[in-house]
Amino acid sequence: MVQSSVLGFPRIGGQRELKKVTEAYWGGKVSVDDLLAKGKELRAHNWKLQKDAGVDVIPSNDFSFYDQVLDLSLLFNAIPERYTKFNLSPIDVFFAMGRGLQRKATESTAAVDVTALEMVKWFDSNYHYVRPTFSHSTDFKLNTSAGVKPVDEYLEAKALGIETRPVILGPVSYLYLGKADKDSLDLEPISLLEKVLPVYKELLAKLKEAGATEVQIDEPVLVLDLPEAVKSKFQTAYDALVGDNLPQLILTTYFGDVRPNLDAIKSLPVAGFHFDFVRVPEQADEVASILNGKQTLSVGIVDGRNIWKTDFAKATAFVNKVADKVGKDKVIVSTSSSLLHTPVDLDNEKKLDPVIKDWFSFATQKVQEVVTIAKNVSGEDVSEALAANAKSIKSRQESSITTNPKVQERLATVNEALSTRKAPFDERLPAQQAKYNLPLFPTTTIGSFPQTKDIRINRNKFVKGELTAQQYEEFINKEIETVVRFQEEIGLDVLVHGEPERNDMVQYFGEQLDGFAFTTNGWVQSYGSRYVRPPVVVGDVSRPKAMTVKESVYAQSITKKPMKGMLTGPVTCLRWSFPRDDVSQKVQALQLGLALRDEVQDLEAAGITVIQVDEPAIREGLPLRAGKERSDYLNWAAQSFRVATSGVENDTQIHSHFCYSDLDPNHIKALDADVVSIEFSKKDDPNYIQEFSNYPNHIGLGLFDIHSPRIPSKEEFVARIEEILKVYPANKFWVNPDCGLKTRGWEETRASLTNMVDAAKHFRAKN
Template identity: 55%
Template sequence: MVQSTVLGYPRVGTNRAAKKATEGYWAGKVTEQELQDAHKAIRKERWETLKEAGVDFIPSGGEYTLYDSLLDHSFNFGVIPQRFVDQKLSDVDTYFAMGRGHQDRAKGIDVAANEMGKFFDSNYHIVKVDHTADQEFTLKRNQALEEYEEAKALGIETRPVLFGPVTYLSLVRKARDAPADFKPIALLDKLLPIYVEVLESLKKAGAKEVQLDEQILVTDQGEALAAEFKKAYAELAKVGLPITLTTAYGRVGKSIEFIKDLPISTLHIDLDREPKQLDAVIAAIKPTKINLELGLISGRNIWKNDLNASKALAEKAVAELGSDRVRVGTSSSLLHTPLTIAVENKLTPEQLSWLSFAKEKAGEVTALAAALNGKESAAFEQNAKDIAARREFERTSDSAVRDRVAAITPEQLKRKAEFPVRREAQKAKLNLPKFPTTTIGSFPQTKEIRVARAKFGKGELTKEQYETAMEDEIKSVVAIQNRLGLDLLVHGEPERNDMVQYFGEQLTGFIFTQLGWVQSYGTRYVRPPIVVSDVSRPAPMTVRWSAYAQSVSEKPMKGMLTGPVTILNWSFPRADISKEVQSKQLALALRDEVVDLAEAGIRAIQVDEPAIREGLPLRREDWDAYLTWAVDSFRLSTSGVENDVQVHSHFCYSDFGDIFPHIQRLDADVISIEASKADLKLLDIFKQHGYSNEIGPGVYDIHSPRVPSEQEIKDRLKAFAEVIPADLLIVNPDCGLKTRAWKETEESLTNLVNAAKWARENLQ
């Protein structure tokens, strides 16, 4: 019998229950017991949903988290850097401090968070805890066992999940003071006994098998770790608990040559992203006893699965291996999708017929398994009709937009002059001091802003009343920036609900959910727009607000846009045309906006592209094609203006050493980058490559509520100036300030401005 599986499930909870409980705890409104009870209720709901759907292998354990799963593993394995131990906080507060920092001046507590990074090529963030060369491990908490027994008490059999040991050590961070040649994978021998201890406890508790996620196998790095995989799994197999080794987000490639020899019971592969790998994998494992788990239902997108196409792929595997050796499931965890379409009541019936969220995908998995077992349901017939209708809608999309993309010329990708010429024109126009200060764009989104936006959406405020409220907020934000002494101002973005959704709502070709929340990190959730047809800009999107802000300021104002690659990567894209075509459609729409901003008198325009590095394919051989169209999309967006318009771009979590030449090819006049949260490690890249345009390495971490000291910022500016010419340096935070409170924002920016004034006098 073909069985069904889901690798992971959203943990936001109904009505974002997880966010409310966790943020309530941080605010002191929820006790630790109430926090734990709330999350326990969410886990129960998740397990029961999957059981009711008929899923055979239901995940538990390490795929659920209060904040981040990789952080959980580090904490559970006793990897707690000394600076957190020294604070003498409770376990739960230590855990949260590791993820988001902790500052309590009355108690003398001030500790910065661990570094964050993107999880492979997704928009989910992981917390990368420092590991030292002499790191020791201990099983501080057996989360996998606890949650397996928690589910079992409810009468639900689950498959416990952990990061595989090789992927875990490949994702964590090397401590900055560790020897240059140290890599965390060297700790494998020390870590394996902890995994053995966990697996032995699960076997004793009655677990039927365990799921070890080894996504590193879909990268080039994974192919170089054959010896480590062989060592790890030879040791883990001794426990006698069947192991399902899962891969996701790409193809296993040449790694199948050693995977086939590992002592595992089942191998999971992603056939949504990489369907062409099926034949090679079947050929490799057919002579072995390894079962094959087919990731056919997308865990990354929200389109209804073509069940007949998936069935055909699965039947190929069944024909070669037999039904007892084949399972069907999601391509990855469903973490990246919203909970259910059942709560969406503003989408049309036609639109809903295109979509499948986590709960519906679980149903697709079980329907597919049933069909392969000879019990095909009526759902298949309806599915075929829905897929055909969707294809017809795609076929009749806006041809004029595609014609405009086809007519793009090389000249449209170039500024009118090279950077040195542009820079002189921009200096004369902007008249900024040395070490100019600015922010990345957004300012705190207060309760009052959110209430006004909600009332406007409900029709309780007229358009005029809403716009007056936003103008008042902009005027206030401009006044605050002037009082603090910032040099290049922003309007604060009070009118924006989200940096991608805001633009999608004003472009053709998008639809939006009401409750389609997806976790980005911690308690930060987003509602990704859905690209359903060709994209164009009917009217200006930001000019009205930036022009108003400039009208109430004598200092220059920076216009703020989200770039085409980021809009695309942080939306659910179409599946019928390439990402390149979709990105260039967005770029043309944004090009029109950039030109309109410049014509309205905005002389600095920031086009954020934090997702360029995130979207980089996991295999190096796929890089060039992606980077060519991604960089071209940015240049297409920004090259329609005169030399005296200063073009900025911003990057978050961009470990872009390997693609630095492409960052240079963007030809932005100014780039700002997340640097402080990465402990200034990007400085090494600039030492190696240099950078000729202006740059703003972030001087403090905005993802933490802690306020950086003035001296801390001075020290960072001094470090930057040792690598980058002082006259090229901009002073800014790591990222936007939307999620921060006003008190900490003003205190932090005061210290930033004072440090910049010091730098003007003391750094050359």
């Protein structure tokens, strides 16, 4: 019989139970015992769900209260010294590393003030991981202060009568995805392999002792362009991690093409491999050729990154083709990656158009898909499921919902002229300086202000029909006025309206654009307790009417300072949605660019002439390997942005924002935005500043971490700006936070922004 497996399941709960209990713990409303009990409950639910569906290989240790990479750093004692001096409990050390901690002294506890570790995107997904941070003094060892998580959760499942396969991030990926701490910048993290391997070996031995016969060990960096010095480490690592007292290892990779790195793994003494054949089906022949006859091949054929139903006929044919090469007894049918990146359960969607809903498959349904395909390949009778699936696939292919001839006709008009500003930046700049007359070190924010409980309650009332449109508009206008007056009070130079009407920076637009469907419970974890509900691109995209003009015009009408119109860029709208898989992403991005072009021009016509079009996902979408696919992507991604923003006058100032990615200035130079703002507060490598020193347009390097409740002092802002000004010219530098302030409270927002503005005034006085 062909087995079925799942590489990981969403940990958030179908009703966001994890978010609620975690934030309650941070707020002091529940105890640590309550927090841990809810985690145990969620894990049990997920394991039972998979077992009841008939999954043969069920994962454990795929759960985390914040981030699975951070879990490993805590377990392996890769804890920078700044977190160890406050005598915090293990769970509070964990959260401090993830989100920072600032706490006043009490009679029984000392004051705590520590920033978070750097957070970056997990490959080309919208999930953010907490980057491991190493130094010459890192002392790898099993930190058992909170137990041994992979072992404890394996035993937890076993006590429920469920055998699981623990999941662990592999040693090469763990080190390669990490960074050197600011006091050890000469350190290459991969050089620590010999130090960390004994700890991996000890952990694996404990799992074997607990009864685990097999471990899924993830090495996702195998889909990257790896230096030879890193490739050579795989043999070293896995020779050390195989032995009689250790469980067998299934080396797992996903999100891309492993073929350029096959030589690094073809001789490894592992029990099997997993590859992503949704992303790269054409790698099947070559990866099958490295098996030694005893090794299994886990075939990632159910998409762990999107919500479209798997075509059972095509998937079965593919698995059969692979089985013909390696033997049916060596094949496992699996998800392409962890299902962390998909919503939990389609059955929770009660308002979706039933025609469109029939095309979707969320994590719970994908579990069943894996089982059905495995049964079909094994020769079991699943004819009823096959017939229903074929009907759904045909329905989508033939639906008029997916096609709009007018959009396709307009798309054919896109050319270089449509995506080029009327004049280059050095000619636009004088017109903008004359129009806005901004001071040196102009201050602004990224867009959103705190989404208070009152805002959420009133939005929910409006959705339920408990408020009229007029009542809701009056409420929103009061919120806008509060934000505008606050910004004027503290002295910000370019204002925002605060976005109180918006539920999410992509969902809000998806709900107003033709070609999108949206969910009520389709939550996906972005980082920590931050979840998003990605809309779904189901057809050709267009804008039926203005989306943001009313609120922006009202905000501008109550202040004399420049008011930014706030939009989400075409690539980010695409990447933070579930895109179509039946047309190229280039086509979808350009359609979005045209829709946003209409909005930009309407804003300008209404008197909003500072317009920010955010593209934080532009780096995220970059193909993982260098080559033609990457250069093509950079061309069409930049073009879609320019299509959206180039139809304006020279004195209209276009801004854009980028965050939580390893940016290259060349990725944003091609956008030709007048001002860009970049997440920067947790970057501690001075070379990163240097990379932007010759950026031709104006730039704001973000000065405080909005994902942390911590409040930086004025002196901290001053010190940070001083470091930046050593390599970046003062006349091009804007002062702003890392990102939007939606997730923060008003008290910390007021204090942080006040200190930031005071620091800008300090430098104006010096210049």
